[in-house]
Amino acid sequence: MVIKKIPLRTIKRDFLQFFSIIMLVAIASMTYTLFAVSMEDIDRNYEMFKRDYVQEDGYFITSKEVDESLLKDKFEIDLEERLFYETQQNGITLRIFSISDKINKPYIGVGKMPEEGEILLDPSFFKAHQYQTNDEITISGQKFKVSGIGYLPDYIYIIKNDQDLLPDPEYFGVVMMLKSDVQKLFPAPRVHYYSYKGKVDNIEDFKGFINSNWGLLKFVERDQNPRIIYTEMKVENAKRITLPISLFIIIVSSFILFIVMRRVINTMHAEIGTLYSMGYTQKDVFKVFMRFPLYIWLFGSIIGILLGYFGAYPFAEFYRSFFTLPKLTSFFPWQHVFVALLLPAIFIFLSGYFALRNFFKLTIVQVLHGIDEIKFGKLPTIKFFDRFEFKTRIMLKYGWRHFARELILIVGIIFSTILMMYGMTAKDSIIVAIEKAYNDNFRYNYLYMLNSTTEHPEINLQSSAEPYNLLAFDVEGTKASIMIYGIKSNSDMIKLYDEKGKEISVSDQLIISKPFANKLGIDEGDEIKIKNKFTGQEYTLKVYKVADLPVGNNGYMELESFNRLFGYDSGEYVGIFSKEKIDIPESSVFESYTKSELLTTIKASAEDLSKTIGVMALIAAILALLIVYVLSTLTINENKKNIGILKMLGYKENSIFKMVLGFNYISFLVGFITGIPLSKLTMDSFMNAATKDIDFAMSLDLSINSVLSTFIILLVVFLLSRFLVRAKIAKVMPVEILRQQVD
């Protein structure tokens, strides 16, 4: 049938408009494919890695050597000791582990398994220091050869200390070597490190048993190990964003398409009527005009899937290196490709179908006249509008007439606002807030965690240092845990402020951090029931104040009150905050780190993070651009005749623009303003959902900065699309009036 050529020809003729619709579909499929495929890729590879390289169910550190077979039999678990040691050289901390046979086996990403005198390096450290296989590296005065890159299942988020938020491969690395080599380097281990695999029914019994027999120093279950769950949380988070975003984009583009399809058919009414008059049936016409949705879908989703699919692997690679997850296998995620094809198809074909069906209800004579003349013969005559000045009146009438279109514009702007705010706030919260916390709240420069809680007579505390005590508790009825610090009253190291910025002084009552309060949904005056992680002893404490800290599951009390409450002697402590580096016998130190290390880390990671944020903001901006452009072009195409008349009457382009599209400004503002509280709402629910089952808390606040930047970016995009549309108005010549009549 020769009439099959009509759709493609029409698309070519009005290329920019159809192109922008196709791009809308493409972005919808691309976003979905990009996120879904990369997440699936990361997920599957991670699951395989966890299973095949036996990720631990937990680890613990004891002061005495454990009777392995006794523990294994009693609790029916698998257990493996892992020798470990830490060295510092040139400011770089290396954590050295022996390579295990059963639990937490390294996956060799590059190179080969080390032999005697050889080592594996963690991927981030390897990359950050630009090592090559067979390079030499000196550890504690002994030379080793780098045999390759090793991924450890329990070190996927490679942070030095449990409380670190971001990895810092410049200054911290994990080294894997043969057990015999570790023994040669460090013959006398001070503590013993065990990984276990298997489900322990009563974890308290387990801990108690270990503690009473061999002295438990540290016990971390898999689900509370930040080196594992941070990554899992981020992957989970990314997955949670994927579906709503891609669904929303598809829905928005489909609604726009619905309107566009109608217009396309409406402007071609005379042609459809003519086809009918020639003897073509509804079925024939249907077959021809359904090609519009078909082409839009086909081109859009194929471009989108290709972009998304080829983008997904670098994207996954980027995330993988961010989380240091290995790639074990490749696969073709046909189910996601299928969804990315099917989802837009459903919406697009439905909207095309309804638009056409609407048309089929008319008689051929009505079709020949055009639906516009039947439905929109005149601008609505609503008395209310008559009180305004002529131009404003016309503008309001246009807004009213294209009500559905303005609504979609509003929804589109809301969505772009949310998307962009999400990106902006993520940056704000993670980078700025942490920096702020370390400037305002945590004022120490060095933190030392000691091996035991005693009075430490061997340490001479200067005035620039303060002792602290620390205990970890599980919160009853939740999976959350809290670290309660005992600190000096009027501490110079930890400053706590309330919501209004007023300083809170520590006392014998509990102060908790805001994200933690948010997570548990508790407030000042509420009580929480907590259980000592080591002894299992329970306490019920009243929350005295909530301190405005951006991150952390932290609680604070005055040191002496802390000691009394939790059964320590006066003067005992487990760690030191200090402004200056202090000399402590190495055997007393369990962990230590400096604030500048942390801040360098944050700055380094800011760059990585801003890439992800950039992707989101870019999608948001393109989306906004397309929506505004498509909708405005539509309005102009439909009103060519009126624009022609206004021009003929002598109105300037400016005034015409204001009359026909002035309402868009109002929709833009309404969309943006509605978008702000909605952003906060969606972000909070995302965050809560993402951290619900895990031991992590962080609060997201919209800053003036991010609101302003979002507004400016969206405004620029909005003005840009209007600028493009304006060129179209300029092109409408008064002769259009005549041309339209000939149609």
Added chain:
Amino acid sequence: MFVKAEKVSKIYRLGKNETRALNEVSFELERGKIYTVIGPSGSGKTTLFNILGGLDRAEEGKIFVDNKEITSMDQKRLADYRRDYVGFVFQFYNLINGLTVYENVLASAALSENPLDVDMVLKMMDVYSERDKFPFELSGGQQQRVAIARAVVKNPVLILCDEPTGALDYESSKLVLKLLEDVNRQFGTTILIITHNLAISRMADATLRLRSGRLVEFSENPQKISAQEVTW
């Protein structure tokens, strides 16, 4: 009798108001003749055109074409009727913008069981040299000739024209009329031309005069002249 209309009425209702666009119109048309329909604006000419062509439905009365009652046909059979019996020529051409001149005519030929050769018809209408152009590249007269070509090519028994010269200048109008006459002579097609222009009735075998929806006169024209001789 080729076309037979019996008390055909078309009623438009707008709220309480009722317009009888056609009011009990009856007439008979013979095969192979040329008819004109005249009458003042709003008298129901286009309405008659639509109903005769199966583009719209009458509320009352019956129309037979070739002994088939088109007033009782369903949508699908009406489409068949339009396809097999009728060619339309509209005042504002109604060509399909996405198709070239050739394709516009081909789109019509493709529906017919015994179409004429597209290029032959294009030559006959003197638009062969424009065959690969799009409608918006043509003048009004050229577009109307393509529209006639489109109506003629499927070799229908009835061609309905609603003010075919309404938008054209004198020369172009005369050419269009001559071509319609050629078609009538060559293929024996029955042609019904709606017009404001009384002069055109002189080339017809008979003229129907409408006023306020009623057929007030049906006059045979014994002194029929050729299109060439028509002047105004």
